[in-house]
Amino acid sequence: MRALPLDAKAVASLDKVLHEPARLSVVACLAVVDEADFVFLQSQTGMTGGNLSSHVRRLEEAGYVTVKKEFENSRPRTSLRLTRRGRSAFETYLALMRGLLDAIEGESDR
Amino acid sequence: MSGAEERVYRAYWQDGTMDLFAGLIAGTIGIAWLLDLVWLGPIAPVLLVPFWVLLRRRVVEPRLGRVSFRPERTRRIRRGHLALLAVGLVALSAGLGLYLTARGAAPVEWTRRLVPALPAALLGLGCAVAALAFGLPRLGGYAVVFLLAGLWVAAADLDPGWALLGGGIATALAGVGLLARFVRAFPVLSPELD
Numbered sequence: 001m002r003a004l005p006l007d008a009k010a011v012a013s014l015d016k017v018l019h020e021p022a023r024l025s026v027v028a029c030l031a032v033v034d035e036a037d038f039v040f041l042q043s044q045t046g047m048t049g050g051n052l053s054s055h056v057r058r059l060e061e062a063g064y065v066t067v068k069k070e071f072e073n074s075r076p077r078t079s080l081r082l083t084r085r086g087r088s089a090f091e092t093y094l095a096l097m098r099g100l101l102d103a104i105e106g107e108s109d110r
Numbered sequence: 111m112s113g114a115e116e117r118v119y120r121a122y123w124q125d126g127t128m129d130l131f132a133g134l135i136a137g138t139i140g141i142a143w144l145l146d147l148v149w150l151g152p153i154a155p156v157l158l159v160p161f162w163v164l165l166r167r168r169v170v171e172p173r174l175g176r177v178s179f180r181p182e183r184t185r186r187i188r189r190g191h192l193a194l195l196a197v198g199l200v201a202l203s204a205g206l207g208l209y210l211t212a213r214g215a216a217p218v219e220w221t222r223r224l225v226p227a228l229p230a231a232l233l234g235l236g237c238a239v240a241a242l243a244f245g246l247p248r249l250g251g252y253a254v255v256f257l258l259a260g261l262w263v264a265a266a267d268l269d270p271g272w273a274l275l276g277g278g279i280a281t282a283l284a285g286v287g288l289l290a291r292f293v294r295a296f297p298v299l300s301p302e303l304d
Contacts, residue, residue, distance in 0.1 A: 028114060029114075029118065031114075032114045032115035032118055032180070033115075033118060033177050033178065033179055033180060034178040034179060034180050034181070034184075035177070035178045036175065036176070036177040036178075037175045037176045037177070037301070038175065038299075038300070038301060038302060038303060039171070039172065039173070039174065039175030039176070039299045039300070039301055040174060040175025040176060040177045041175065042175070042299045042300070043121075043173065043174050043175055043296055043299060044118065044121065049299065049300035049303075049304060050304050053303045053304040056303060057303075067303065069302065069303070075301065076301050076302040077301055077302070078301065078302045078303045079176075
């Protein structure tokens with residue numbers, strides 16, 4: 001089997017924060033809404049609270065999401081929003097992945 | 111992106127509470143009609159909607175969470191609500207008006223026999239509009255149920271209230287089924303970051 005002529009630079013430039021299934025699903029979910037709470041992200045991604053917390057923290061450190069903690073009727077509520085930087089990083093990631101997939105498909109069609 | 115957004119949006123409406131309360135409202139209007147208290151019908155939503163909000167807050171939100179959709183989606187939802195409200199008001203007044211004026215004055219026998227079907231058929235029209243406005247195909251199913259219920263009371267020469275009650279019960283039962291499935295599938299989740 002012949003190796004595919006993938007652009008090594010493009011592969012290396014993939015955002016490591018986003019190139020992880022759990023974080024990617026969080027960002028993909030936040031990218032289509034304005035704001036979502038912590039419970040909504042758990043229900044949509046299927047992650048446990050602890051697992052989601054660690055990935056959210058990583059995204060927050062990268063400046064991709066903002067986390068707002070508040071109390072509503074004396075119940076805690078955590079809501080998350082994708083930052084402009086996070087949205088831009090996600091769009092760049094998608095464009096790079098599309099390019100790589102197109103290259104693979106183009107090669108396999110030959 | 112619209113496919114992912116659709117998926118998230120639909121997930122937000124799969125809990126069945128909307129179906130349950132829409133069915134209860136239609137059923138209550140039907141009962142009011144059967145008891146000759148037609149004026150009570152429009153009050154039913156005002157009385158029942160706060161319970162829907164409460165049920166969502168107590169049962170749905172701890173399991174599904176809460177989300178604000180993006181401005182484009184919010185505008186579409188608002189347009190859908192307005193269209194539904196307009197169709198609902200038109201359907202209710204047209205149904206009532208047509209029923210009251212045409213039940214004894216329809217020119218041809220077969221049109222007179224169809225008159226009792228009008229209120230349920232118009233409610234079915236409201237469901238069809240809602241299905242399109244919200245992009246939820248199952249509401250189209252309810253439209254068919256109300257239409258069939260209307261034809262049933264017309265064929266059996268029953269009071270139109272029975273069609274509203276029958277369609278309402280069917281819709282509410284579908285809502286209960288969806289809610290039971292939702293509660294089984296989604297446990298209560300931790301509300302805050304660890």
